Amino acid sequence: MRRRDLLTLGATGLAAPALGSSAAAVDMLGQAVVLTRPPRRILLAEASDLIPLALAHEDPLALIAGWSAAERLGGNGLLQALQSRHPEAAAIPWVGGMAADSFSLERALDLRPDLVVLTAYQEPGLADGPLTRAFRRAGAAVVFSTAPGDGDADHARRLRLFGAIAGRPDRAEAFLSFSAARRAEIGAALQGATPTSVFVHFYADPGAPCCMTTGLPRWQRFLRATGGIAVPPLSSLAQIAVSPEDILLVQPEVVVAARTLIPPADRASADSFALASLRQRPGLQGLHAVARQRLHGVWAGLGEQPIDLLLIAAMAHWLHPSRIPAALPGELLTVLRRDFIAVPLEGRFWSDLHG
Structure with a gap:
């Protein structure tokens, strides 16, 4: 792409x-x-x-x-x-x-x-x-x-x-058209890709217990849109407790840590989502995905807003880095700030274990 x-x-x-x-x-x-x-x-x-x-x-x-x-x-x-x-x-x-x-x-x-x-x-x-x-x-x-x-x-x-x-219905429609076009292009780029297994670690804020995931329909939709498949398989519950043993057993290819808090923008990028400490949690420490630095953090609130395109772009790259460029989420955020939204969107909304 x-x-x-x-x-x-x-x-x-x-x-x-x-x-x-x-x-x-x-x-x-x-x-x-x-x-x-x-x-x-x-x-x-x-x-x-x-x-x-x-x-x-x-x-x-x-x-x-x-x-x-x-x-x-x-x-x-x-x-x-x-x-x-x-x-x-x-x-x-x-x-x-x-x-x-x-x-x-x-x-x-x-x-x-x-x-x-x-x-x-x-x-x-x-x-x-x-x-x-x-x-x-x-x-x-x-x-x-x-x-x-x-x-x-x-x-x-x-x-x-x-x-x-x-x-201003025109402003709303302009953003919806932009978002729909970008989603379609991401979907086209992922056409035919083999689904990547992913564990969505919900409530991954510092101090929160390990490990929760979610079966909320929107997260199941995000996985479908980004070429992912949840492991362990999800029910429809909003909060699902998963034992460390079960996570180690299924060995997901990617771990996405969804936080409810937004780290300040000036935090050191290498640990902006506390991923270095998160990787030491039972259930995550022994994962091959973590050893390969395929542990990523994201603000869960992106999924609750019309700007969830940013979450989709980030997850699509994490799950299929050969098809979706790493720079895409940041470039979409730049366009969003410049052309569409009238308040500053500052903070780190996503991060990788290595930076």
Whole structure:
């Protein structure tokens, strides 16, 4: 695969559409919410929804009246980078943490949002839940960016929701077209490749026990898209405990350590995901893949966002390095930063044992 074939340029020269007409935003519950104008004071129940909002709007921070669940921004890694580049982000009020019972409805209502973006986790009652009813009584529109049991969210649909919210469906469609083209090119490059066996070590953060994996549908989709096959074979459970003995028995060709936290960008690249210490864990220490330096780290949050193309590109190279160039994920990230997303994406989102 030639890298220049994968890097068709993106959303340059987009013209803002005329405002003033009403638009319907269909959320992840299938609810259609009519917006008479783009909202000006958005409350994000989970701060990670900043990413699709920043893909859909050129100045997302100006729209955010408040947010919660900073942990969803890579354990503050993305938030710290954002606040260092955009001091106004530090002034956005917080109304709670990741725990659903930490969400302060009183503080949220005091912010007088005109649109509230909830998640199925933060409001398990969904459209009839107490948070939803309270915000609607206060005159705010309510949409949901996730649905119950959303193990493989439709990122295209989610991004289109934010495109409608921001009044910029053109920006959303531009990124979706870019992403779809790059995925197709990766798929073509992997056509006919022998599947590579891989152990996805989920929750691979420092101090976490060894070894968990995941059967979430999105990770099974990532493996299919990157020419991989999970070992041991996965069930559909979100969290699966695997004994060190079982990992040693199956001897995967590649190990992908998925972390929930984003290491700071200035960490030494050779150990940015603590891979040197991770390789010493029981179950990993005796793997041929680790001895051959086919142990890699990635931010698991990439798989929960419309920018999961970056995860696919990284995994495709790790599993099939002769077909997918090592530089591809970084080049795609460069295009994403330059042409599509309106907030800084800083930090190391993936790493290799050797660098």
